[in-house]
Amino acid sequence: MVRRLAVAGCALGLAGSSARAQVSQSDFNALREMVLKLNQQVQELQQTHAADAQTHQKDVEELQLWQQKLGQLPAPPAPVPAVGGTAADGPVSSLPRAPIDEATVNHNFMILGDAEFQYAKAEGQRGTFMLADFAPIFLYRGGENILFEAGFDFILQNNAPNAPGYTTTVNLSFAQLNYVANDYVTFAAGNLLLPLGTYSERTAGWLNKLPDNPLARGLLPGAAVGAELRGAVPVNDQGMLLNYAVFGVNGPGSADGTANAGALDLGGNVGLRTDNMVANLHGAPSGGGRVALFHPFKPHYDFELGLSTQAGEWDNAGTHLWSAGVVDAALHLGANCEIKGEYVRSRYGSDDLGMINPEGWWLQAGYKLAGLNLDLPGINNLELVGRYDVLADGMGTRTSRYSAGCIYYLTNTLLFEGAYEFVHSNGPRIPGNQLLLQLSYGF
Amino acid sequence: MKPHFSLQRRPAAAALAGWLTLVGGLGAAAAGEAVPPARTNAPPPAVVKPAAKPRHQLTGAELYSMHCNRCHPERYPTERTAAQWKTIVLHMQVRANLPPPQARMILKYLQENSGR
Numbered sequence: 001m002v003r004r005l006a007v008a009g010c011a012l013g014l015a016g017s018s019a020r021a022q023v024s025q026s027d028f029n030a031l032r033e034m035v036l037k038l039n040q041q042v043q044e045l046q047q048t049h050a051a052d053a054q055t056h057q058k059d060v061e062e063l064q065l066w067q068q069k070l071g072q073l074p075a076p077p078a079p080v081p082a083v084g085g086t087a088a089d090g091p092v093s094s095l096p097r098a099p100i101d102e103a104t105v106n107h108n109f110m111i112l113g114d115a116e117f118q119y120a121k122a123e124g125q126r127g128t129f130m131l132a133d134f135a136p137i138f139l140y141r142g143g144e145n146i147l148f149e150a151g152f153d154f155i156l157q158n159n160a161p162n163a164p165g166y167t168t169t170v171n172l173s174f175a176q177l178n179y180v181a182n183d184y185v186t187f188a189a190g191n192l193l194l195p196l197g198t199y200s201e202r203t204a205g206w207l208n209k210l211p212d213n214p215l216a217r218g219l220l221p222g223a224a225v226g227a228e229l230r231g232a233v234p235v236n237d238q239g240m241l242l243n244y245a246v247f248g249v250n251g252p253g254s255a256d257g258t259a260n261a262g263a264l265d266l267g268g269n270v271g272l273r274t275d276n277m278v279a280n281l282h283g284a285p286s287g288g289g290r291v292a293l294f295h296p297f298k299p300h301y302d303f304e305l306g307l308s309t310q311a312g313e314w315d316n317a318g319t320h321l322w323s324a325g326v327v328d329a330a331l332h333l334g335a336n337c338e339i340k341g342e343y344v345r346s347r348y349g350s351d352d353l354g355m356i357n358p359e360g361w362w363l364q365a366g367y368k369l370a371g372l373n374l375d376l377p378g379i380n381n382l383e384l385v386g387r388y389d390v391l392a393d394g395m396g397t398r399t400s401r402y403s404a405g406c407i408y409y410l411t412n413t414l415l416f417e418g419a420y421e422f423v424h425s426n427g428p429r430i431p432g433n434q435l436l437l438q439l440s441y442g443f
Numbered sequence: 444m445k446p447h448f449s450l451q452r453r454p455a456a457a458a459l460a461g462w463l464t465l466v467g468g469l470g471a472a473a474a475g476e477a478v479p480p481a482r483t484n485a486p487p488p489a490v491v492k493p494a495a496k497p498r499h500q501l502t503g504a505e506l507y508s509m510h511c512n513r514c515h516p517e518r519y520p521t522e523r524t525a526a527q528w529k530t531i532v533l534h535m536q537v538r539a540n541l542p543p544p545q546a547r548m549i550l551k552y553l554q555e556n557s558g559r
Contacts, residue, residue, distance in 0.1 A: 107526035112534070141530040149534060178537045183544060186537055201538055207515050232540045239501055239509055243540040299508035335512060412516045442515065 113137040113151065114442045116205035122434035131156045132438060133205065135173065150175035174223045189227040191270070195245040195290040196220045196308045197326040197342045205440035209366050209383070210405050210419050212436065215391035216344040216360025220324055221266040221310075224249035226285065232294075239296040243306070244289065251286025251312040252322050259315035261350035261395065264322065286312025292328070300335045304328075320349035336371030336383075340364055346394075353395060362389030366407075383407040385419070397427030413442040503552030506545050514539065520556035528553040 023031075113136035121127035134154040141147050153171040176190035193201050200222045203213065226249030232241045253269030269281045288310030296302040311323035323346065330340035341363035349355050364387040370380040385405040392398045405419030417438040501509070511517050523531060528550060536546040 107524060107530055110527060110530050112531070137534075139530055139534050141533050147530075147533045147537060149537075180533075180536070180543060183542060188537065202514050230537075230540060232542045234542055234545075237498060237500070239506065239545075241540075241542065245540070296509045299505045300512055302509065302513065304513070330513065332513065335508075409516070412518065 108141045110139045111136050112139060112443060114204035114206055114440065116211070116441075117439045118211060119437040120434060123432040127435075132211070135204065145180040147178045147180075148176075149178070176228075184231045184233055186230050187227070188230065191223050191225050192228050192247060192249065193223050194221055194247065194249070194288070194310065195228075195230070196288070196310060196324060197290075197328040197344070198304075198306065198330070198340075199328075199342060204442060205417070205438060206413060206415050206442035209385045209407060209417070210364070210387055210403055211417055211438040212403065212419070212421065214342070214360075214362035214364075214387070214389045215399060215401060216342065216362055216389060218391065219344050219346045219358050219360060220326070221252060223267075224251065224286070225270050226250060235293075239294075241294040243292040243294060245291075245308075246287075246289040247310075248285050248287045249310075250280050251282075251310070252314045253281040254315045257281075257316040259317060259320050259349070259351040261348075261353040261356055264314060264348060264350075281316055282313040283318040284313050286310055286322075290326075300332055302330075302332050304330045314348060315351075320351075322346070322348035334371060336368035338366045356394040358392060358394035360389065360391035362387060378408075381409040383409070393427075397425065399423065399425035399427065415440045501545075501548075503548040503550075507549045507552055510539060510541055510545070510549070511535070520553045521558040523553070523557060525554035525557040528557055 113134075115134045116132035118130050118132035119127065120130060131154070135151060137149060137151040139147065139149050151173040153169075153173050155169045155171065157167050157169065159165050159167055172191060174191050174193045176188045176192050179187045181187055195201070197220070199214065199217055200220070202208065203222075205211065224247075226247055228245060228247035230243075230245035230247075232243045234240070235242055250269045250271055252264060252266045254263045255265040255268065256263045271280065272278055273281070288308065290306055290308030292304055292306030292308075294302065294304045306328045307326070308328070309323070309325045311321060314320060314322035324344065325346075326342055326344050328340075328342045330338070332338050341361065343359075343361040345357070345359040347355065347357050364385065366383055366385040368380075368383040372379070374380075383406070385403075385407060387403040387405075388401070389403075390398070390400045401424070402422040403419050404422075405417060407418075408416045410416060417436075417440055419436050421434050421436065423432055423434075508517065520528070532546055532550040532553065535541065536543060541549070
């Protein structure tokens with residue numbers, strides 16, 4: 001083998017020497033220059049290739065990184081609920097989403113709320129359009145555990161007879177600072193929506209389903225200035241909860257300082273008197289709370305039962321107590337059927353009428369016709385609503401009311417509501433039977 | 444000295460105690476709880492426990508349907524951005540007394556399907 005290579009090398013050496021003898025110096029120089037150029041081009045190509053290889057390697061690494069991220073996303077696409085449907089019903093595909101960089105956006109401040117515009121035709125009165133309510137809620141989230149929220153009500157009202165124009169009234173319906181202390185306790189302070197039953201926290205027109213409030217809610221304060229602890233304790237891992245709320249507030253006061261029955265003022269006593277003195281109108285604050293059990297059977301099927309109460313002084317002299325108790329219940333039988341109601345009983349002493357015991361209750365049922373699975377135009381956007389409510393004021397007047405209503409869902413938050421109310425009372429019938437049409441929007 | 448209580452001296456009490464023992468024994472046998480089995484050399488039968496049915500863990504979507512529909516028609520997750528949902532869910536957590544762990548699962552569901 002070595003011998004063969006030596007012979008071949010000698011042959012090539014002889015051939016090379018004979019070729020050199022035939023090439024001129026100029027040809028050799030031209031050839032040499034060409035070889036140098038080719039060598040330079042090869043080096044440039046090698047550099048380009050090295051850069052391409054580096055770029056490719058980065059692309060591969062980035063691709064692997066994205067594949068890992070995609071692998072970490074939840075496997076099944078999350079469902080999106082439809083109007084009258086359930087979020088847990090059907091799968092809807094969704095694109096994987098890169099998390100939003102919280103440092104680049106600020107949505108800590110938001111405005112939610114509701115607006116209602118109404119047409120009312122009361123018996124014996126002329127029909128009229130009115131701004132029933134414009135109620136924005138301002139939210140500011142300060143970090144993970146702090147939330148400030150304030151709700152306002154804008155109301156328009158005619159000026160006094162023979163005075164032109166109208167008056168715009170802005171009411172602060174609630175304003176509270178909430179601090180989520182841990183998984184079981186949230187501390188709230190301010191002008192609180194009182195957890196007496198559940199209605200005070202669900203009064204918006206697009207939540208209420210009927211244009212009017214239940215009569216019995218007139219026995220209770222909607223909000224009061226004070227402090228509250230609230231939260232929920234899971235009872236099992238299937239969603240059953242024990243809700244609670246404990247609060248101390250200034251409590252109801254007397255409109256004129258006396259202890260006459262007609263002076264009871266459920267909405268006053270905010271801690272700052274008209275003479276700029278910081279003081280409660282009576283000697284002791286009012287306290288109360290609510291406890292409720294929420295039992296879900298499955299999504300959209302649940303039952304909630306709650307008990308709540310509040311008690312304290314109400315007249316300036318502090319000689320009489322005011323107290324109230326509420327039993328509330330709500331039942332959902334699917335996404336289309338809801339039954340709820342409250343029983344309210346109050347009790348307060350007075351100088352002129354002695355002990356007064358007002359009470360009332362209401363029961364409301366709603367059914368979305370989408371549950372019938374009928375193939376008729378528009379029927380899946382309709383909901384039928386009925387309510388019966390009663391109020392006995394404890395001073396001899398008893399009023400009962402039947403309300404028959406219908407809702408057409410223009411969207412999931414824009415509702416056209418209509419109701420006719422049949423009122424029966426042994427006292428002055430104000431406003432009497434009436435037709436209410438309302439456009440409600442929740443935003 | 445006052446004599447000690449004795450069944451021998453009180454035949455009626457003895458009869459009553461016997462009757463109670465008999466009735467109690469029959470009742471226990473009927474209930475199948477207090478009568479010990481006869482002793483044998485056979486090994487006790489193996490107790491086969493039924494396989495525990497795995498409990499379904501609620502998802503964020505289910506919690507969303509469970510809680511939000513209690514008060515209002517469900518909102519589409521695409522109606523808000525992920526950051527907006529964070530503020531809204533904290534608002535609803537306080538308003539509807541949602542336990543924070545459940546609220547976090549609902550928030551995760553809403554953010555993953557949010558509008559932007």
